[in-house]
Amino acid sequence: MVWIHGVTRLKKIFKIIGNPWKKNEIANEKNYLPRDILFLILSCLSMKDNIRASAVCKTWHDIAVSVRDRSPLLVYFNVGLSGVSYGFFDPREKKTTKAMKLSYQFFDARLCQSKKGWLLMEHNHEGIKRLFFFNPFTREHITLPSLIATGAFGAAEFAFSCAPTSKGCVLCCISNRTPYRFLIHTWNVGAAKWVTEKVNKRAPSKFYGNNNIVFSDGYFWFPDQNGLGVYDPVARTWDTLYVPLPNLSPYLMWITEYQGNIYLVDSVSSRGQMRLIMFRLNRLRLVWEKKKICDGLSSFISDESSIMTYGLPRDMSDIVYVWDSHINPDRPVKYSLSTRSFCKRHDGYCVESSNSNEMLHYAAWIEPPQNSSIYDFPIIDPK
Incomplete structure (x- = not known):
């Protein structure tokens, strides 16, 4: 009974002088930095410091999570006599993970x-x-039905609309390119087989070494010298948007998109030096507009993936990160659109190989899940 009298007494005291814990809570809230200032501070931190700051309190946690602009990672593969391994490189954190072993299915x-x-x-x-x-x-692995029954042969190019764990995921493939006909194959999540459409039209151009298909606004887009091929996976129709491509290099050309805008990244050689040029499609005027800068966007380009994102640190804005063996077979390179030159710094990228007899090394940019970071994996000591 003593503790009941004690609680009753505390209630009477709080009624007279007020709850001291509640007063301290209000005082602490008044002493907090304004949310907009805290937002600016936390947005300048590295991912590692951001994660640490998120543990301070709920307010800091909510803001820290909201400002985590996710930089794409470079996922690299080593294929050698000792087997297959892979790892990640984070261009924002300038960290590389140790190589992790894979099964011989990847050989x-x-x-x-x-x-x-x-x-x-x-x-x-x-x-x-x-x-x-x-x-x-x-x-995680997801096995797909075989394409053999569709009649596909020769080189094929692929693109998919979203994560295959989503019910709306559509996988698109173009094959059997001839001058005046080709095949389009589509597969929907859960389907037992592919659906094949024969298109009796001029096939879009194949640009050497690159997977030139992008999904945007519900359509698959295929670059061509005469314009853009557009495939609607719902209506299963093919159309051509006649917007001739810039007459530049036929070898290194990438197509990418950001929030419904279609971009082309091309490489040209001038006076013995290579430089990159970016164009954005103006759908109203049906022209490709050359972009001297890209409005703060960061571009991550490789033969198998092209990703654009916004909101990364200032030193990553209007930068094109390129992984391509024709430009540099050993590491990704950075190209500044504002200075129109390649950056000399390599950002500490390195690859950990199990031995020196690696036969093959390839990589692509990939978007990390929201709940994942480079620090979830063992990091290579920069020394």
Whole structure:
């Protein structure tokens, strides 16, 4: 009974002088930095410091999470006599993970495309090709039906609309390119087989080495010298948007998109030096507009993936990050649109190989899940 009298007495005291804990809570709130200032401070931190700051209190946690602009990671693969391994490089944190072993299923695999944290890969063993999705963050696999029954042969290009764990995911493939006809194959999540459409029109151009398909606003876009091929996966119709491409290099040309805007990134050689040029499609005027800068966007380009994002630190804005063996076979390079030159700093990228006899090394940019960071994996000591 003593404790009941004690609680009653405390209530009477609080009624007279007020609750001291509540007063301290209000005082602390008054002493907090304004949310807009705290937002600016936390947005300047590295991911590691951001994670630490998020543990201060609920307010800091909510703001810290909201300002985590996710930089795409470079996922790299080493294929050698010792097996297959992979890892990540974060251009924002300038950190590289240690190589992680994979099964021999990946020994004869090639990377087709990357999107929303997933990789589309093709395994070719003794002439039999099998497609599968692979999530390098969770190591989850999703096997796809074979394309053999569709009549597809020769080189094929792929693109998918969103993560294959989403019910709305559509996978699109173009194959059997001839001057006046080609095949379009589509697969929807949960389907037992592919759907094939024969298109009796001029096939879009194939640009050497690049997977030139992008999904935007519900359509798959294919660059062509005469314009853009547009495929509607719902209506299963093909159309051509006659917007001739800039007459530049036929070898290194990438297509990408951001919030419904279609971009082209091309490489040209002038006076013995290579430089990159960016164009944005103006759909009203049906012209490609050359962009001297890209309004603060950061671009991440490789043969199998092209990602654009906004809100990264200032030193990453209007920068094109390129992974391409024609430009540099050992590391990604940075190109500044504002200075029209490649950046000399390599940002500390390195690859940990299990031995020096690696036969193949390839990579692509990938969007990390919201709940994942480079620090979830063992990091290579920069020394």
